[in-house]
Amino acid sequence: MxxxxxxxxxxxxxxxxxxxxxxxxxxxxxxxxxxxxxxxxxxxxxxxxxxxxxxxxxxxxxDRLTTKAHLAYQVEDLAHWRKVLVQNEIEIIEAVPIPGFERFEFRDPFGNRVEMIQSV
Missing domain, CATH: 3.10.180.10 (2,3-Dihydroxybiphenyl 1,2-Dioxygenase, domain 1)
Structure with missing residues (x-):
C-alpha cells in the first residue's frame, strides 16, 4: 500500500x-x-x-528546458506570487486553464518548470 x-x-x-x-x-x-x-x-x-x-x-x-516534468506549489495568493516573481525578473508563462483552479508556470533560474496553483 x-x-x-x-x-x-x-x-x-x-x-x-x-x-x-x-x-x-x-x-x-x-x-x-x-x-x-x-x-x-x-x-x-x-x-x-x-x-x-x-x-x-x-x-x-x-537540459531542464526540454522537459514538462515539474512541481506545482499550492498557494493562497496567486497574485502575490506573480508579483514577487515578476519583481525578480522571472518570466511568467500562462497555463492552460483547469476547472476549480487559477495557475501559472515559470522556469526557475536553472530551467526547472514550476507551477503555482490556487483553488478558486
Missing amino acids: ILGLHHAQITIPKGSEDKAKEFYCQILGLPEKEKPETLKGRGGFWLQVGDREVHVGTEDRF
Whole structure:
C-alpha cells in the first residue's frame, strides 16, 4: 500500500547551490531542512514545503528546458506570487486553464518548470 508522497526531487547544475538557495529560500521563502550527515557530501540541499520535502540534487549535462516534468506549489495568493516573481525578473508563462483552479508556470533560474496553483 502506498501511504502518500514523502518528497520530490529536482536538480540543479553542480556547484550552484548558493544561487539555488537564494531563489528557493530567499525569493520563494521555503525553509531549508538539514540533510542527514550521510548524504551531505553528495551536494544539493533539502527544502521543507508544508508537510512534504523537495530535495534539490545536483546533476550536470541535463537540459531542464526540454522537459514538462515539474512541481506545482499550492498557494493562497496567486497574485502575490506573480508579483514577487515578476519583481525578480522571472518570466511568467500562462497555463492552460483547469476547472476549480487559477495557475501559472515559470522556469526557475536553472530551467526547472514550476507551477503555482490556487483553488478558486
